[in-house]
Amino acid sequence: MIKFVLQVIPSYVMSIFQLPSNLINSIEKMMNSFWWGHGRTSHRGINWLSWEKLSMHKTQGSMGLKDLSAFNLAMLGKQGWKFQTEPDSLVSWIFKARYFPNNSYLTTTIGHNPSYVSRSILQARFIVRGGARWSIGHGNHIPILNESWLLNGETIPSNISGANYVSHASLNSLMDSYVKRWNELVVRQVFSEELASKILNTPLLEQVQQDTLLWKAEKNGRYSVRSAYRLCVNELVYLSHLHKPGYWLVFGSLKLPRKLKI
DSSP states (O other): OHHHHHHHSOHHHHTTSOOOHHHHHHHHHHHHHHHHOOOSSOSOOOOOSOHHHHTSOGGGTSOOOOOHHHHHHHHHHHHHHHHHHOTTSHHHHHHHHHHOTTSOTTTOOOOSSOOHHHHHHHTTHHHHHHHEEEEOSSSTTOBSSSSOOSGGGOOOOTTSTTGGGSTTOBGGGGBOSSSSSBOHHHHHHHSOHHHHHHHHTSOOOTTOOSOEEEETTSTTOOOOHHHHHHHIIIIISOOGGGOOOSOHHHHHTSOOOHHHHO
16 A cells, blocks of 8 residues: 555655645544445445554554555655765755755754755755664764763753753763773763763664664664654654554464465
């Protein structure tokens, strides 16, 4: 069904424009009618479940149909990821000069006169931020606060006690000047015992020389629309109340005709 949508709306359109909600609703109604059908005397079928529930993953007891809004944002996030990780590309230069000359894609504001393209791509920042993780090199380009550089991709929020001491500091200020290791004395002076322990347990690898932003949902560290969509619907958007407990993976592995499983 998603192939049908991409035939109607070319993929490059969804990767640079955020589709209007009324257009997405119209397309989802078409997809809904395809699944529920209609009677011979009526053009309205029986809507057994809401579209929101139908778009949950199969492992959560649903049909696994695509949520077009999340899919659109995942495609827009790919452009934002390029702005953040490929700053020397031509399109990154143009957008940075025009829309965020003094900031990065993740830290800029929308501004007073944004184009529809820039506004659309900026809407996907929560996906890029939620899936990004820093691999620590020298630490010169990684702010201490509000960046996912701790073990397991955690961040240090700016509202913690002592944040004012490191609000404009980069990560290298917490590291030893001559050897690649944490300056334990400084870390324990600035942060609480629990947070200092998390920092000191975050590994610093000698072979990593440059600060690199990685995509945590893929083993190769590269952004993919598929994993970004999965991250969006499973972690970044609150839909856990729609999950249905059960042995859905076992059910899906049964050797039955596809239409019977559906």
